[in-house]
Amino acid sequence: MKPLYVRVMDVIYYVCMAVAGIAIAVMAVIIGWSVYTRYVLTEGSFWAEPISIALAVQMTFYGAAACYRANAHISIDLLVRGLRGPASTLASRLVDILMLIVSMAMIWYGIGLVKTTFFQVYPEFQHIRVGVVYSALPGSGLITLLFVLERLIYGPPDLDADSGESTQPAVQA
Numbered sequence: 001m002k003p004l005y006v007r008v009m010d011v012i013y014y015v016c017m018a019v020a021g022i023a024i025a026v027m028a029v030i031i032g033w034s035v036y037t038r039y040v041l042t043e044g045s046f047w048a049e050p051i052s053i054a055l056a057v058q059m060t061f062y063g064a065a066a067c068y069r070a071n072a073h074i075s076i077d078l079l080v081r082g083l084r085g086p087a088s089t090l091a092s093r094l095v096d097i098l099m100l101i102v103s104m105a106m107i108w109y110g111i112g113l114v115k116t117t118f119f120q121v122y123p124e125f126q127h128i129r130v131g132v133v134y135s136a137l138p139g140s141g142l143i144t145l146l147f148v149l150e151r152l153i154y155g156p157p158d159l160d161a162d163s164g165e166s167t168q169p170a171v172q173a
Contacts, residue, residue: 002154009150009157012143013069020063023055030055050122054133061140068099069147071156093152100148106141113137 034048067073080091118131150157 005150006154006157009069009147012146013066013157016062016066016069016140016143020059020066023059023062027052027055027059046124050124050128054128057133058136061136062143065140065143065147068144069150069157092156096148096151099144100152103141103145103148107138107145110134110137110139110141 030048030052034045034052037048038044080088080095083091113134114131114137116131117134118129120130122128122130
């Protein structure tokens, strides 16, 4: 069961990184375009800001889920690495339990936010629902919850720091 779960979490991790990476790349292009149209063409792009905000929401929440799995949150990592022996293990478990609570809150309150804002639209884009943009909150909360469960049950994944790929040996079925 562990090899399958870890492989599925690897795929979800890569999808989160791809969503965050694509979102930030597209945001950079859109913001660059917006600056160009405003200062060179003297007429701003009405669509650039709401699309950038929507992409920033996706990048933030899915990127945070990927960072949690990669143990890349600097302040948590600094605290846990500063401790030795059983204190380090205890602090790491405490972080995981707190993240379990946070991810469940993200799911619960995120669903409420999506329900509340689902029928609201952006003035510039009548076909984009605000609730759809905010669906990243419960979605990333669920993904983070899966990553927390992976860490609590199987321990932290062994990700290569440079490539992000799992260094755990592949288990043949």
